[in-house]
Amino acid sequence: MTPVATPPATITLSAAALLGQKIFSDTSLSASGQMACATCHNPANAHAQSNDLSVQLGGVNQQIPGTRAVPSLRYLNLLPAFFFAKDGTPTAGFNRDGSAATLAGQARVPLLAAHEMANISAADLTARLAKAAYVEEFRQVFGSDILAAPEQAVERIGFALQQYQKEDHDFFPFDAKYDQFLAGKVALSSAELRGLALFNNPAKGNCAACHVSARGADGSSPLFTDFSYDNIGVPRNPAIPANADPAYFDLGLCGPIRNDLSGRTDLCGAFKVPGLRNVTTRKVFFHNGRFTNLRDVLGFYVRRDTNPEEWYPRAADGSIDKFDDLPAAYKKNVNTVEVPYNRLPGMAPALSAQEIDDVITFLGTLNDGYQINP
Numbered sequence: 001m002t003p004v005a006t007p008p009a010t011i012t013l014s015a016a017a018l019l020g021q022k023i024f025s026d027t028s029l030s031a032s033g034q035m036a037c038a039t040c041h042n043p044a045n046a047h048a049q050s051n052d053l054s055v056q057l058g059g060v061n062q063q064i065p066g067t068r069a070v071p072s073l074r075y076l077n078l079l080p081a082f083f084f085a086k087d088g089t090p091t092a093g094f095n096r097d098g099s100a101a102t103l104a105g106q107a108r109v110p111l112l113a114a115h116e117m118a119n120i121s122a123a124d125l126t127a128r129l130a131k132a133a134y135v136e137e138f139r140q141v142f143g144s145d146i147l148a149a150p151e152q153a154v155e156r157i158g159f160a161l162q163q164y165q166k167e168d169h170d171f172f173p174f175d176a177k178y179d180q181f182l183a184g185k186v187a188l189s190s191a192e193l194r195g196l197a198l199f200n201n202p203a204k205g206n207c208a209a210c211h212v213s214a215r216g217a218d219g220s221s222p223l224f225t226d227f228s229y230d231n232i233g234v235p236r237n238p239a240i241p242a243n244a245d246p247a248y249f250d251l252g253l254c255g256p257i258r259n260d261l262s263g264r265t266d267l268c269g270a271f272k273v274p275g276l277r278n279v280t281t282r283k284v285f286f287h288n289g290r291f292t293n294l295r296d297v298l299g300f301y302v303r304r305d306t307n308p309e310e311w312y313p314r315a316a317d318g319s320i321d322k323f324d325d326l327p328a329a330y331k332k333n334v335n336t337v338e339v340p341y342n343r344l345p346g347m348a349p350a351l352s353a354q355e356i357d358d359v360i361t362f363l364g365t366l367n368d369g370y371q372i373n374p
Contacts, residue, residue: 013163013164013167013168014163014167015137015140015141016141016159016160016163016164017160017163017164017166017167017168018137018164019134019137019138019141019160019164020159020160020161020162020163020164020165021164021168022132022134022137023037023157023160023161023164024036024037024038024161024164025037025038026132027039028128028131028132029111029117029119029125029128029129029132030058030111030116030117030118030119030128031059031060031117031118031119031120031124032058032059032060032061032062032117032118034062035058035062035116035117036117037107037110037161039056040056040070040110040116041070041072041073043170045281045283046072046074046277046278046281046282046367046368047072047073047074047170047171048070048071048072048073048074048278048281048282048283049069049070049283049284050283051283052283052284052292053239053284053289054069054237054239054240054284054288054289054290055067055068055069055239055240055241055289056070056116057115058113058114058115058116058117058118059114059115059116059118060118064114064115064118065115065240065241065242066115066116067115067240067242067250067257068096068250068257068287068288068289069284069285069286069287069288069289070284071096071274072275072278072282073165073171074171074172074275074277074278074368075171075172075223075275075277076094076103076106076165076171077103077162077165077166077171077172078172078223079092079093079094079103079227080092080093080227081093081094081101081102082094082098082099082101089228089229090228090229090253090261090267090270091227091228091229092227092272093272094106095109095257095258095272096252096271096272096287097252097253097257097258097271097272098229098253098258098272099257099258102162103161103162103165103166104155104158104159104161104162105158107157107158107161107162107165108154108155108157108158108161111125111154111157112125112154121150122150122151122153122154123150125150125153125154125157126147126150126153126154129147129153129157130147135147138156141156141160142156173368173369174221174368175368175369175370176277176278176365176366176367176368176369176370177364177365177366177367177370178365178366179221179370180370180372181365182215182221185372186370186372188362188365189361191357191358191361191362192358192361192362192364192365193362194355194358194361194362195358195359195360195361195362195363196213196362198351198355198358198359198362199211199213199359199362199363200213202339203339203350204339204340204350204351204355205301205302205339205340205350205351205355205359206338206339206340206350207276207359209226209338209339210225210226210228210230210273211224211225211226211273211275211276212224212225212226223275223277224275224276224277224279224366225272225273225274225275225276226273227272227273228272228273229252229253229267229270229271229272229273230270230271230273230335231252231268231269231270231271231326231333231334231335232301232304232334232335232341233269233304233322233323233325233326233331233334233335234286234287234288234290234300234325235290235300235311235312235324235325236288236290236324236325237288237289237290237325239289240288240289243325249325249326249327250287250288250325251268251269251326251330252267252268252269252270252271252287253267253268253270253271254267254268254269254270255268265329265330266333267333268326268327268330268333269326269330269333269334270333271286271287276363276366277366277367277368278366278367278368279294279363279366280294280360280363280364280366280367281367282294285297288325294360294363295356295357295360298351298356298359298360299356301340301341301350301351302340302349302350302351302356303349304341305336305341305342305343305344305345305347306343306344306345306346306347306348306349307345307349308320308322308345312324
């Protein structure tokens with residue numbers, strides 16, 4: 001697909017973006033008065049969560065759990081809208097299932113979600129906005145009568161948040177050590193180079209098959225995702241309260257949050273391939289937050305099929321209940337073809353423990369804020 005171009009530098013935020021900046025950190029817009037966008041998307045943690053909870057608690061009393069882990073907001077401004085590629089591959093979009101058509105649409109979801117900021121309607125949210133310190137500024141930017149039209153006001157809130165993410169370079173700094181390496185300004189260490197080679201090697205880590213590490217044809221910086229969707233059979237996470245119901249399954253593209261593709265059973269279990277920038281700063285991994293450290297993540301990737309007993313429970317008959325977070329009918333959708341998933345029990349994993357360490361060392365070069373001469 002066409003690479004994404006790096007946006008030009010913006011020195012001064014627009015009026016809408018400045019409003020978005022204020023809204024982003026305003027807890028008064030939530031029903032609890034305790035939650036803002038920045039609560040879960042902490043700028044100090046690469047705009048991702050700061051705790052290691054699989055899912056966050058929200059709602060009026062901050063006691064309603066979500067069903068998915070919090071993604072980082074970094075570099076989301078460079079994602080295309082969801083589409084099916086010419087070969088039928090689902091591609092891009094916002095949220096883990098591509099359900100939001102735009103960044104503005106994604107930004108407004110938490111404001112009205114019962115398990116997040118819990119405004120019960122556009123009018124409810126607009127009433128809170130009317131009491132904000134910056135409400136006159138909001139009127140000046142979007143019209144003196146904007147609050148009289150709650151749906152439009154909420155739409156403008158989403159637009160303001162979108163512009164903030166599009167214009168403030170904190171959301172897309174491209175100043176990791178790897179960026180400096182690609183620019184020829186710094187060298188990688190021996191371990192980082194070994195990790196990069198393993199990351200790119202189609203017979204070893206094969207990570208770059210989905211987490212693209214090379215510049216685009218137009219010179220754009222890599223986002224470490226090809227925007228595709230994959231079903232890798234992540235184990236069920238008992239820490240998510242919804243999973244106490246054995247009939248509940250989060251199937252990504254085909255539901256239950258997204259419902260326009262519910263008939264595409266071949267897509268059930270597929271989630272968007274995330275970008276890996278700042279991945280070593282993340283506190284939880286995968287859509288369900290099943291893992292809390294990167295070594296386990298890579299261990300799962302390479303030993304999912306050679307040692308499934310390490311990752312999945314046993315069924316009543318004593319067999320390994322592989323891909324236990326999927327209904328039996330959809331387990332066939334799991335990727336078992338590509339490296340490193342093309343192994344069988346008893347075979348050697350694609351990466352050794354030392355090689356996993358090298359890959360993790362390389363991934364550390366993707367963290368924003370690298371200083372060449374600190």
